[in-house]
Amino acid sequence: xxxxxxxxxxxxxxxxAAASRQFRAHGFxxxxxxxxxxxxxxxxxxxxxxxxxxxxxxxxxIGSGFDDVSERFEAGFDALxxxxxxxxxxxxxxxxxxxxxxxxxxxxxxxxxxISRTGERSREAFxxxxxxxxxxxxxxxxxxxxxxxxxxxAAVSQAAGALMLARTLTxxxxxxxxxxxxxxxxxxxxxxxxxxxxx
Amino acid sequence: xxxxxxxxxxxxxxxxAAASRQFRAHGFxxxxxxxxxxxxxxxxxxxxxxxxxxxxxxxxxIGSGFDDVSERFEAGFDALxxxxxxxxxxxxxxxxxxxxxxxxxxxxxxxxxxISRTGERSREAFxxxxxxxxxxxxxxxxxxxxxxxxxxxAAVSQAAGALMLARTLTxxxxxxxxxxxxxxxxxxxxxxxxxxxxx
DNA sequence: ATGCTTATATGATGATCATCATATGGAGCC
DNA sequence: GGCTCCATATGATGATCATCATATAAGCAT
Numbered sequence: 300x301x302x303x304x305x306x307x308x309x310x311x312x313x314x315x316a317a318a319s320r321q322f323r324a325h326g327f328x329x330x331x332x333x334x335x336x337x338x339x340x341x342x343x344x345x346x347x348x349x350x351x352x353x354x355x356x357x358x359x360x361i362g363s364g365f366d367d368v369s370e371r372f373e374a375g376f377d378a379l380x381x382x383x384x385x386x387x388x389x390x391x392x393x394x395x396x397x398x399x400x401x402x403x404x405x406x407x408x409x410x411x412x413x414i415s416r417t418g419e420r421s422r423e424a425f426x427x428x429x430x431x432x433x434x435x436x437x438x439x440x441x442x443x444x445x446x447x448x449x450x451x452x453a454a455v456s457q458a459a460g461a462l463m464l465a466r467t468l469t470x471x472x473x474x475x476x477x478x479x480x481x482x483x484x485x486x487x488x489x490x491x492x493x494x495x496x497x498x
Numbered sequence: 499x500x501x502x503x504x505x506x507x508x509x510x511x512x513x514x515a516a517a518s519r520q521f522r523a524h525g526f527x528x529x530x531x532x533x534x535x536x537x538x539x540x541x542x543x544x545x546x547x548x549x550x551x552x553x554x555x556x557x558x559x560i561g562s563g564f565d566d567v568s569e570r571f572e573a574g575f576d577a578l579x580x581x582x583x584x585x586x587x588x589x590x591x592x593x594x595x596x597x598x599x600x601x602x603x604x605x606x607x608x609x610x611x612x613i614s615r616t617g618e619r620s621r622e623a624f625x626x627x628x629x630x631x632x633x634x635x636x637x638x639x640x641x642x643x644x645x646x647x648x649x650x651x652a653a654v655s656q657a658a659g660a661l662m663l664a665r666t667l668t669x670x671x672x673x674x675x676x677x678x679x680x681x682x683x684x685x686x687x688x689x690x691x692x693x694x695x696x697x
Numbered sequence: 698a699t700g701c702t703t704a705t706a707t708g709a710t711g712a713t714c715a716t717c718a719t720a721t722g723g724a725g726c727c
Numbered sequence: 728g729g730c731t732c733c734a735t736a737t738g739a740t741g742a743t744c745a746t747c748a749t750a751t752a753a754g755c756a757t
Contacts (some may be wrong), residue, residue, distance in 0.1 A: 310704080327522040328614060329524045331744060344747085345705040353745065401614070407663065412611040413525060415600070415665035426668045433671075452671070453656065453678040460659020461652075464606065466614035469625045472632075472651070487682050509734080530714060542737045543717085667714065 311349050313339045318356055319364040323409050324402035327417075331437045354420075361414065362424035365406045369432055372405075384439045386495060392458045393477040394498040398465055407455075408463035440488055453472050454484040508546050512538045517555055518563040522608050523601035526556050526616075553619075559611065561623035564605045568631055571604075583638045584687045585694060591657045592676040593697040597664055606654075607662035639687055653683040 316336040321330035332353055333343040350356045376387040389463045391397065397404050406428075414425050432449055440447035461480030481495040516537040520529035531552055532542040549555045590596065593693040604629075611626050611641035632650055657664050660679030664672045680694040 325615065326527070328525070329615070332746085333744075342706050343745090344707065347746070348704065357628075408659075409611050409614070411662045411666045412608050415608070415662065416524065416528070419668065422666055422668050425666050426671070429663070429667060429671065449674070449678045452675040453660075453682040454662035456663055456679045457652065457656040457676060457682070458659070459663065460607075460657070461655035463610045463614065463662075464628070464655055464658065467610045467621055467624050468628060469618065469621050472625070472628065475648070476651040476655060479648045480655045481680070483652040483656070483686050531716085532714075541736050542715090543737065546716070547734065 310339070310341070314341070314346070314349055314356070315360060315364045316352065316367075318360050319367075320402045322360060323404065323406055327410070327413050332356075354418075357417070357436065358420050358424050360412075361406075361421050365428060367429065368403070368405060369435070371403075373435070381439055381441060382489055384417070385436075386485060388436065388439075389454070389458065389481050389485045389488070390495050390497050393465075393481045396498065398462065398473070398477070405459065405462070407459040411459070442490065447490060450487050450490075454488050457484045457487075504512055509538070509540070513540070513545070513548055513555075514563045515566075517559050518566075519590070519601045521556070521559060522603065526609070526612050531555075544678075553617075556616070557619050557623050560605075560609075560620050560627065564627060565630075567602070568602060568634070572634075580638055580640060580645060581655070581688055584635075585684060587635065587638075588653070588657065588680050588684045588687070589694050592661060592680045595697065596661065597672070600665065604658065606658040607665065610658070618630050625697075641689065649686050649689075653687050656683045656686075 314335065318330065318335045321335050321338060324330070332346050335356075336343045350359070352456055372391065373388070375391070376384060379387055392405065401409050411425070414421050433448060433455070436451045436455070437444070437447040440450055442450065457480045461476050465477045468476065477497055481492075481497050485495045486492045513534065517529065517534045520534050520537060523529070531545050534555075535542045549558070566672055570588070571590065574590070575583060578586055591604065600608050610624070613620050632647060632654070635650045635654070636643070636646040639649055641649065656679045660675050664676045667675065676696055680696050681692075684694045685691045
């Protein structure tokens with residue numbers, strides 16, 4: 300039954316993809332099983348053939364459903380490395396495009412607050428995601444491992460915090476806060492003052 | 499009817515205080531009208547004598563209910579000013595105590611993600627809150643107004659982002675990320691490299 | 698073609714929730 | 728002491744939701 304197994308696992312992936320988008324757009328509580336299944340082109344009943352519970356889906360999305368994001372995001376500048384990679388990362392992360400598309404963007408600014416209130420399971424899945432991306436970015440920082448990680452942690456906090464706040468503010472601060480964070484983040488990553496033009 | 503009016507406005511404030519705590523502990527969706535009223539020592543029915551709707555409560559809490567936080571938080575170092583105030587602010591914000599007490603702490607790391615998904619009204623209330631705190635902190639930065647604001651925006655993004663992530667991570671990164679953010683944030687605010695001991 | 702397997706659909710069920718209509722009970726006034 | 732007002736309580740109502748039991752229908756082997 301390889302044909303059937305394929306179908307099932309493809310459906311599984313489609314549910315995951317729909318959930319990944321809806322969770323970022325409306326939060327974990329805000330996205331219902333019914334509306335996720337509808338977006339995946341199915342009805343609500345079949346859900347439990349794929350997942351034990353909604354919590355199970357949440358954990359699986361956090362664990363693997365967001366990986367496409369960083370891949371797609373970072374694929375755009377895979378030709379770059381070192382300082383140029385870091386500049387592209389900061390500028391893209393704090394760009395107008397990312398500001399306006401939370402549903403296909405980084406999950407941290409939208410979901411970390413909610414995840415922090417949930418059980419150990421989801422938080423551990425998130426920690427794994429964080430470690431993977433931390434390692435990737437730190438590889439582009441020109442400094443010993445621990446110092447590189449330190450700088451990336453500081454810069455990621457800054458970028459995620461700024462994007463989260465920029466999406467909430469309704470005035471000119473929405474742009475100013477992203478520009479301020481971008482300049483400070485790139486300076487931290489490079490180890491010297493520099494300015495970034497956010498896209 | 500001054501006695502009665504007093505009673506009503508006091509009850510109003512008590513509902514607000516309970517909501518303020520529960521929203522930070524469980525999110526806007528996660529805290530029900532019923533449980534908020536229970537915490538205020540009342541039953542759910544009386545709620546609509548005080549607020550038009552739950553959305554109304556949310557907006558009012560964002561608009562004013564959180565002000566006590568910064569006051570209580572910053573009251574601890576009202577004797578300080580300038581650089582010392584900034585050091586105390588950063589160290590306190592990223593402290594273990596604040597990490598563990600989201601329900602009485604800064605609303606940004608817990609609620610900004612959810613607010614960004616809501617209507618204009620709540621986001622405008624949040625913007626007002628943000629402006630007030632920005633002005634307060636910028637007053638302690640030794641730089642021209644615009645530059646002071648720029649540095650505070652960068653530092654606040656970093657501190658709020660780091661606290662949000664630290665509350666989500668389950669490993670040693672929870673402490674490391676706060677220390678990294680604290681060091682970079684204070685350096686930005688002071689305009690020169692410095693280290694902070696988070697409490 | 699027939700019967701079995703399995704993915705998905707239909708249609709409950711019970712819980713929770715925001716909201717509202719109506720009831721109660723106490724405070725202040727005659 | 729009885730009347731009135733108003734803050735709060737009681738008890739619906741209808742909606743939404745996660746979950747589950749059962750039904751269908753399409754694929755595959757015989």
